[in-house]
Amino acid sequence: MSESGDDTLKIDIDGWEGPLDLLLALARNQKVDLRAISILDLVEQYLAFVNEARELRLELAADYLVMAAWLAYLKSALLLPRNPEESPSPEELALRLQLRLERLNAMREAGARLVARDRLGRDVFLRAAPEGLRVVRQARWEAEIYDLIAAYGRISARTRPVMHVVAVRDVMTLEEAIDRVSTLLGTRIEWSTIESFLPEGASGTYRKSALASSFVAALELARQGRLEIRQKSAFAPLYLKASA
């Protein structure tokens, strides 16, 4: 890299990770706290480095040249009389540069401290073949007496033979109605409503059954010519009378 006979110049461009890295290295060369570095000196050093590289016709990456141009601007702004209208001020730019260098430096040092720690698998080792701890899970089954009894009740209800009980219902059969109507008919001279043929005091489903059976009995007796049926209009009262 270096020209023959010039052993003082050491430029190893591959060693730097960008312009900020180079600036940090130069700043650390000032051997003061980064908060106290001279930005102007730093700019001078950077520009000198870039100029040397150019003289050696080293190919610098574009970002080094961009940084050089920016630093050259910063330098002139810092040296020239201050223009209060200018924003951001050159002092602000210089301060921001310094803050960036501090942050990069902090992380570089933190990284170095981190990798210098006793590292597992490199500096310290765990037991390579531990017997291992085993947890044997055992189920402790829970059930309550209520659950047990209720379960049995459930099975019983589900599997008990189903018995169908047919309730005895109070009805008047057709035969009964025919007997009744034909007997009562003899005692009636005038037209009588069908309801008057029902048993006295009949109510509820029995009355309905008696009414229906008596109606069918009346139809049957009319068919036999033993009685006559009269009704003035639909749903009007139904009258029965023995045939003349």
Place this chain on the structure above:
Amino acid sequence: MTEPGDLADDLGRAVEAVLFASEHPLSIDEIKGHVGQDADVRGALAALEALYAGRGIELARRGDRWHFQTAADLAHLLRRDREESRKLSRAGIETLAIIAYHEPVTRAEIEAIRGVQISKGTIDVLMEAGWVRPAGRREVPGRPLTYATTPGFLSHFGLASRRDLPGIDDLKAAGLLDPVDLAFETMESETVTEDE
């Protein structure tokens, strides 16, 4: 009694660390490969063996190889039983109820009563819980195994004996029969009557 200080020499520490970090028991030659060919590894092993004697960790020799192992009498500590409480499934509780009310009872009888097949695991769970035991074979074709409840069953459910299990009439009186089933039964009988 060996003072730990005796072993605080570099070789003892080195052999200790090498054996600890090794995946396999190591021969003296292999240890030398780590700590140096001229080291008195045999002497260091003897010192370590004495130092660890009676401790929770022991230096053990397997043939011509050495390794650390946990003391054999502490093996029970390395296995830890953890109880987890689990609720019986519906199939489990029904099967248990049938066994309790009908014991001794065969699997086929349980299935006939439940109206569904029971899986192998169901009875296993009840046996694991300590509530059910095999109770001999029934002397019928196929000699099926019967099941009955255990004293553990009685004590878990707070029963003095099986006679303390409420009868089916008690269940009905207590309203423990499934109301849905009962309601369905009632409706069904009405429908049948009306059809006639």
Place this chain on the structure above:
Amino acid sequence: MTEPGDLADDLGRAVEAVLFASEHPLSIDEIKGHVGQDADVRGALAALEALYAGRGIELARRGDRWHFQTAADLAHLLRRDREESRKLSRAGIETLAIIAYHEPVTRAEIEAIRGVQISKGTIDVLMEAGWVRPAGRREVPGRPLTYATTPGFLSHFGLASRRDLPGIDDLKAAGLLDPVDLAFETMESETVTEDE
């Protein structure tokens, strides 16, 4: 100097064996799960720590968990070629440090601190090592992915938690973990005060 006999009590042996057999660092509660809930595990650990101090194996504490490991100064005896971890590049180390101290952090933020772009491979190497993981997206335009460290990072570097990162409190106090903009605003307000 502690006599080995002091520790030959059952509890010391038990804790020693349990820690030795475990594949992972154990908390005091976990140890109690093996040696008994009422045991003075803390006392036993302190005794073991003293007993092993300066030996080839050490009792190490990581946060609230304990494990045995080899003494760091013996690393040269234990390094095995196949386990020789690839040396991290400077870019890798810095990127890892930035992620650890700033997490969760985006790639752009890492680049802003380093002043250069980071190649795709740099974060890949850290993820492959198991030290860095994607940690969700930041809800800003572009929804960039953020990165954070893993439990594997902590244990590899012998850290109980991120609070144990070397110098993190000082860096925080000095504002060196704040972005430049924020630090600048802070300084500017101080400067203004000084100008007056």
